[in-house]
Amino acid sequence: MIPNRWYAALSEKELRGRNLLGFKRFGLDLALWRRKDGTYVCLSDRCCHRGASLSHGSVVDDQLYCPFHGMSYDETGHVRQIPANGKNMQVQERFHVRRFPTQVKYGFLWIYYGDENQMLPDVPFVDELKSGYIYSEFSEVWPVHYTRAVENQLDVAHLPFVHNTTIGRGQKTLVHGPVVIWEEEKMTFYVKNANDEGTKTPQKPDEIRPYEQLFSLQYQAPNIWQNRISDKLRIVAAFAPIDDDHTRIYLRTYQSMVKVPLVGNLLANVLQLSNKVILHQDRRVVIGQKPVKSALRMDENLIQADLPIIEFRRKREELQRTEISQQEGESDGTR
Ligand code: FES
Ligand SMILES: [Fe+2]
Missing domain, CATH: 3.90.380.10 (Naphthalene 1,2-dioxygenase Alpha Subunit; Chain A, domain 1)
Structure with a gap:
């Protein structure tokens, strides 16, 4: 792969009617979910707790819930709550998965593969x-x-x-x-x-x-x-x-x-x-x-x-x- 580039990764047609899907790109298992504002969040499809597939979970109120022990992820890929630890316990920074920026343009979902600090603003279409x-x-x-x-x-x-x-x-x-x-x-x-x-x-x-x-x-x-x-x-x-x-x-x-x-x-x-x-x-x-x-x-x-x-x-x-x-x-x- 050429790092630090936007890749046309899925067709917009594949997103229709779905708020959560799992697929593979760049050799990585990815989970894609939709927020209420229509934007898409792409995370590594492997829960940071015990490796369950997040794309088999559910999306509720702009958070992605792991199907195994219910940890909830936000759009940055960080865990917001660990049910087994109770609502009162703060979640440590290490509970997060890799996040990939996305854009929907020209009928494709584009995924940014690389370092977000080097991110190019626009996708490379004709x-x-x-x-x-x-x-x-x-x-x-x-x-x-x-x-x-x-x-x-x-x-x-x-x-x-x-x-x-x-x-x-x-x-x-x-x-x-x-x-x-x-x-x-x-x-x-x-x-x-x-x-x-x-x-x-x-x-x-x-x-x-x-x-x-x-x-x-x-x-x-x-x-x-x-x-x-x-x-x-x-x-x-x-x-x-x-x-x-x-x-x-x-x-x-x-x-x-x-x-x-x-x-x-x-x-x-x-x-x-x-x-x-x-x-x-x-x-x-x-x-x-x-x-x-x-x-x-x-x-x-x-x-x-x-x-x-x-x-x-x-x-x-x-x-x-x-x-x-x-x-x-x-x-x-x-x-
Ligand atoms: S494996 Fe995901 S919450 Fe435990
Ligand atoms: Fe040909």
Whole structure:
């Protein structure tokens, strides 16, 4: 994980009608509960007393009660009362569990993973999709680390092989570039795939000019991806890390061609159908990749076409290093 980042972790759809639920993200069991003001509190799903699952408890008057011995937690993750000790006895500071800040925005529940003192104010979503679009959503779990699921969407050489019946028709096997441009933690990559006449070698990224009109896709750290089909049609994926071997992928089709709600929803649903087929074509291959988790340096032979994947790995490791060394610097009083 890249620490000190907001992650799209659940869909707002999964929260509807529920005031308490348990789930796993970042390799941790989490309990999420709703307060009367509509905000969500995310705590470690393991009672600090004797380890019972808090998500099997109950929420009463903005406190979460453990189902085992009735200790009650507030929104900071601290125990307010220990029934067996009586109302008169003060609760010691050590009775608390880890709390993760949350925000509900753009149809996702975002969870902040890291040090709250370093917290970024806003969640990293695609700017132009924050309003004006209608989307359809579908999600499923893949048995891979989230890095492999992200990399699949950055892979421009697989199209004619994995998707030869859908988006990869036409045998455009020769990969020029791709051109990769970073703006802070957002990577845009421009794709120029061509038929191989046997007369050319791939153009280097800096030989492709101009590139701005080419088909492009984006990755926004830490876990959002966008395929810009057109101004009015986009595919977005959020890769929610469950643990080292599992990722929940939220796949959305956004459209702004029809803005009338019911018809617009219907259109988004229809467009989403083919994206689901395409995702399942990917799934067949990605779940067999070894190892399930990727790293910048490992036993693979990469090629020029893999540039967006290399860039993703490089940025991920750079951000991990920076955040971790900052934390260490702060804990020994240096920067
Ligand atoms: S295990 Fe939760 S109150 Fe005892
Ligand atoms: Fe694919």
